[in-house]
Structures are given as C-alpha cells and as structure tokens.
Amino acid sequence: MTKPIALEPPAVVRATAPHRRRWLPFDRWHLFLFPFALVMLFPMLWMLVTSIETISEARRFPPVMIPEGIHWQNYPNALKRGAFGTYFLNTFFVTMTVVVGNLVFCSLAGYAFARVKFFGREVVFMLMLATLMIPYQVTIIPEFLIVKWLGTHISPQIGIDSLGALIVPGIVQVFGIFLLRQFFRTLPVELEEAARIDGASRLGVLFKIVLPLSLPALATLAALTFLWTWNDFLWPLIAIMSPEHYTIQLGLMNFQTAHTTSWTLLMAANVMSMIPLLIVFLAAQKYFIQSVATSGLKG
Amino acid sequence: MSDVTFHGVTKVFPGPTVAVDDLSITAEDGEFLILVGPSGCGKTTALRMVAGLEKPTSGSISIGGQDITDLSPRERDIAMVFQNYALYPHMTVYKNLAFGLKQRKTPKDEIDRRVRDASGMLGLDDLLKRKPGQLSGGQRQRVAMGRALVREPKAFLLDEPLSNLDAKLRVQVRADLKQLHRRLGITTVYVTHDQVEAMTLGDRIAVMSNGRLQQLGVPQDIYDHPANMFVAAFIGSPAMNMLRGVAREGRVTAGDLDVPEVGVPDGDVVLGIRPEAVRPAGDGLPSFEFEVQVVEPLGDEVIVRGAVTGQLAEVETGEEHAELLPQLPGSRAVITARFDPEVRLSPGMRMRLGVHPDRVHVFDARTGEAVR
Numbered sequence: 192m193t194k195p196i197a198l199e200p201p202a203v204v205r206a207t208a209p210h211r212r213r214w215l216p217f218d219r220w221h222l223f224l225f226p227f228a229l230v231m232l233f234p235m236l237w238m239l240v241t242s243i244e245t246i247s248e249a250r251r252f253p254p255v256m257i258p259e260g261i262h263w264q265n266y267p268n269a270l271k272r273g274a275f276g277t278y279f280l281n282t283f284f285v286t287m288t289v290v291v292g293n294l295v296f297c298s299l300a301g302y303a304f305a306r307v308k309f310f311g312r313e314v315v316f317m318l319m320l321a322t323l324m325i326p327y328q329v330t331i332i333p334e335f336l337i338v339k340w341l342g343t344h345i346s347p348q349i350g351i352d353s354l355g356a357l358i359v360p361g362i363v364q365v366f367g368i369f370l371l372r373q374f375f376r377t378l379p380v381e382l383e384e385a386a387r388i389d390g391a392s393r394l395g396v397l398f399k400i401v402l403p404l405s406l407p408a409l410a411t412l413a414a415l416t417f418l419w420t421w422n423d424f425l426w427p428l429i430a431i432m433s434p435e436h437y438t439i440q441l442g443l444m445n446f447q448t449a450h451t452t453s454w455t456l457l458m459a460a461n462v463m464s465m466i467p468l469l470i471v472f473l474a475a476q477k478y479f480i481q482s483v484a485t486s487g488l489k490g
Numbered sequence: 491m492s493d494v495t496f497h498g499v500t501k502v503f504p505g506p507t508v509a510v511d512d513l514s515i516t517a518e519d520g521e522f523l524i525l526v527g528p529s530g531c532g533k534t535t536a537l538r539m540v541a542g543l544e545k546p547t548s549g550s551i552s553i554g555g556q557d558i559t560d561l562s563p564r565e566r567d568i569a570m571v572f573q574n575y576a577l578y579p580h581m582t583v584y585k586n587l588a589f590g591l592k593q594r595k596t597p598k599d600e601i602d603r604r605v606r607d608a609s610g611m612l613g614l615d616d617l618l619k620r621k622p623g624q625l626s627g628g629q630r631q632r633v634a635m636g637r638a639l640v641r642e643p644k645a646f647l648l649d650e651p652l653s654n655l656d657a658k659l660r661v662q663v664r665a666d667l668k669q670l671h672r673r674l675g676i677t678t679v680y681v682t683h684d685q686v687e688a689m690t691l692g693d694r695i696a697v698m699s700n701g702r703l704q705q706l707g708v709p710q711d712i713y714d715h716p717a718n719m720f721v722a723a724f725i726g727s728p729a730m731n732m733l734r735g736v737a738r739e740g741r742v743t744a745g746d747l748d749v750p751e752v753g754v755p756d757g758d759v760v761l762g763i764r765p766e767a768v769r770p771a772g773d774g775l776p777s778f779e780f781e782v783q784v785v786e787p788l789g790d791e792v793i794v795r796g797a798v799t800g801q802l803a804e805v806e807t808g809e810e811h812a813e814l815l816p817q818l819p820g821s822r823a824v825i826t827a828r829f830d831p832e833v834r835l836s837p838g839m840r841m842r843l844g845v846h847p848d849r850v851h852v853f854d855a856r857t858g859e860a861v862r
Binding site: 379381382384385386387388389390391392395399400403404 | 542562563572574579580590
C-alpha cells in the first residue's frame, strides 16, 4: 500500500509580484509595529533609567528620563542589601533543574504520546490537556498540601521551605509534553523506521534521531520554562519562609517595606535579575525562527 | 541461504481493510524479486512486514528458513531503502552510512573500511562530509543505497526507490541498481508501481492487486502469458487493447475481427491484443478495419490511436483514468497500435490491420482469467 506522503514542506514562495517602488527604507508594516514596540519597551527603559538615578530623581513626577548624572553606586548598594548572591544561586539552581527536568521528562512523555501505541493513550492525553484549563489559583492549596506531605513523608529536601519545593511541582509540565508531542508528530516517521531497521532501540531512536531534529522545540521549551521559573513569585512566596532559600523574586521584596520603597535599588536589582533572561532569549532566538529540519528527505 | 518467504501472510488494518490477503511467495536466495501493482494493492505493506514495521495479522515470514515474524526490525538483519530515502538530516553522509554499523557495535576501523568501500562503489567519496540537505536527488538516492549496502544484510528491501528521481536519472539508476545487484548477489525485494521498472529490473515479478498475488513469473513470461485481464492490462506500455467478443465453435469474433481456430469454450470472452501485435494487413491474417485518429511518432516507432468496430472491455487497474475526449458511441472502440516508423499514416486514414491468431489473448469475460 502506497499512501501519498506529504513530506516536502511547502516551498517558500517568494513574492513574484511586480516590484513595488519602495518609498520607505523598511517594510510598511514597521510603521504600524513601531509604536507598539515603543509601548512595550518604555517600562524597560524606565527601569534602566531609574536604576542609575538618585532617589530624589526617582521620586519626581513626571518621571525624569534623563538623569543629571549616572549613579552606578545603586548596583553595589543593591547587592549589599540582603544576601543577593544566595538568592541568585538559589534561583539559578532551581531554574536549571526545572529546565533540565522538563526537557528530559517532557521528551519522554511527548514521544510516548506521539509515537508509542498503548491502551488509553488518547484518553490519558485528553485528561492531561484538560488540566491546562484549571486556573493555577485553584491548585495552590492542594499543591501546598502535597508538597507538605512530601516533606514529612518522603524527604524534607522536597518539603515546604526547601528548594525542592520549588523544583518538584514544576519538573514536568503538561504544556511541555503537549508542545513536544505536537512537534514530534511532524517529523517524518520514516526516519524513525529507518533507524529502527538500522538497529536502534526505541530510546535510541528518541535520543539519536528525534531529539537532535527537535532542537527548535526543545529550545523553545527550555527558554519558556527558564522564563517562567526564573520569574515565578507566587509559589516561592507561599512555599519558602527562610531567607536562605529565597529566590531573586523574593529577594526583591527586601526593597519594599510597608511604608517605603527604595526604587533606585529595586530597579538596579531588577536589571541584574533580568540579565540571565536576556542571555537565554538571545541564545534561543535563532531556534524560535528556525523551521523544521526535514532536509534529508526528498525535494 | 537467505531467501525471503511469505507463508500465507494476511494483513488486516482496522477499518477493516485487507491490505494483504493470503500472500505466499518466495524471493529465492540472491534473487531480485519485484512486487508490482497499482497503489493500494498491498505491495508496500508486504514489504513493511518483512522489515518488521508491520505485524502480519496471520501467516508467517521467514528469511533463510528462520521464522522472523515476531522479531523486531533490528533483529532481522535486513536493510531498507525508503521512497523518500529517510536520510538522517542532522548527520553527515559518513554518519548516515555508519549509523547502522554503530548501532550494532561494529569496531571503528571496520566501520570506516565498510563505509569507504560502499562510498567508493557508489561514488560518494566527495560527499562524505556533506549533510543530506546539501545533496541532489540522485546523490541522496545513492546515500540511501549506501546506507543499505554497508550493513551487508541478508536481504535488501526497496520501496519505490526511484520514484523521486526525474525520468532521465531514473533510467540510469535503474541500470546501476541491476548491475549492483548482480555484483553483490543479495536477495532483494523491490516494490514499485512502475511496470517498466518491474520488467527491466526483476529476475521475477509478482503482480499484485487488491492485496492478492495475481501472477508470479519471469518478466517475459508475464508479458507473453498474462494469467488474467488485470495482469494483461497492467503490464505493458501502451497497455493491451481489450475488446469484448464472443467465442463460438472454436472461433472468436469481436466487431469485424474474426479469429478462427482459437479453440476456446463457447461464451462471452475478451480479446487482448498488444499494440505491437497488429500490423497493416495483408498475408490473409484475420483483420479488422481501423480509422487512424492520432499519430505519435517516437522516432524508433509510431504509436497510433484509432477507432475500430467493437466495444472495449474495462479493466480496473487502479491507474488514473483521464479522458479529455468523450468516448465513442457504443459500437466503436479506440485501440492503440505500434508500428515501425516507415509506416506513413495520417489522421482520418482508413486501413485494415491484421493480427496473428497466436498473438491474440483470450480471457473469460466473466472471471477475467486467461482461457488461452
């Protein structure tokens, strides 16, 4: 039986329309997008400016966008307030563990849902997807109770007020399983069949063929997970009490008290906490826009 | 010994669709066996069952006498070339070739030797560092062959390996394949829907339709003695002309063609006449009137379409029917003839065509089986 298999990605059709006269040095769409970009960028800019202002400049309204001098001192001062090194390491450890966990477990689960035939696969998958529709607020209390139980019955390392409490609930996400499953399904199944005939085991096929071809999806998942975990505030706020287990997001609270906020220091700390995110985004960016690698096939 | 044998293999897909129905054939050790048939005839499913990518619903498959029905693909020691080649896009040509050996824990220098051998044989030496995306269609095809070769398997399985090549390249690769097979002598099962490939490549051909084996034999035999109307219509290009006729008292008549001394039982029959079996009449052969409609000169021969008195018999070969012009009224039928280029013809000409009685195939109109 020869089923017609559409393996060839649709060819990129270059616009062959008559060459329009360009009256702008850029695409006309940019005129429309530019104001939106400004709106999105303004808070960042404000943050950056505030982080190098004096406190009196920062308190003025309307905001001072061009400070009189550059007040770098805010950065070391911010670092001195609270144990920022510890917060940073905590966040880094938690985030990296969650990212790696997601890559491993979502790959395995996603591949099973994409390619392995087992009883109840579709039902289980649907149930799993359905959990995406439950608002987080609904699950906070059960989550807290489960983590508390884990801490008392399994190991205090994963109980409340431990870094484990920040890792365990996020180590595998439905979203990641879904994302990877969808991506795996777009890969030509012949590649996997060829590998199996070549003598690869099921896991061998996953690790040697499927995952190397899924770098765009894996990079997307890694970057998103990094972002969510790094920026998470609510769950750490609930699960962590001791300052030695604080993450950066909790550490930023140091600058805000009931009556005063050290805006300049807060913003300096904020800028520093954003640097890893920027690095991750820049590194993963090329994968976001890279299309599926099916170049080994006909065409 | 590594013959590939199907023992009463049936494959039913949920639906249910019977893709392969009680198939029993053997590709002898070192033989080039072709499975040919229209799409959906079960040939690819049959091949995939040998590879272990599908499990037979019933029956068994053996390679070299060993029952492999329940073995996983990796345990079968076969190599397969896919229609789209399925080269690993993230690996270089070298790594593509070496992958199978690496999975089998072959020593490194042995891998290197075998990869170099295969790449030398297929002219891939300059491409070893490239990735599949940087290769042309023909080069990819050769890499796919190479990946099968280096494994030195018990049997090659090829699934329409030429269908993604352009026509000229296909002819060349076809010849290369045949030569390669002669040199290596490895049992090969080759799936195609192209009857020309089947005729030119196969030691033997298995013609399949609707999951069933229609006929198994050497190419010339199948061409000369098709077992039924399906095989007759499927093998040969242009296809055999099929005219409805009647057999009575040893004679067979169709339209104004009257063939004596055929010696078939009375009843409705279908006459099969290959395009090259007719010639401008003379010599007192049985003949019929032919009105030339279209002349297609090919240089070494001329394909002529024209109308005769009679009625065509439809044979479902699963191939595409595309008729630009409406069918002729019931009493006229369009047939195809093949002449030497010396025969000068022009549309509208009327002539008599003769056919030697020995070259008329007669099929039972009801069962489609050949009666002569």
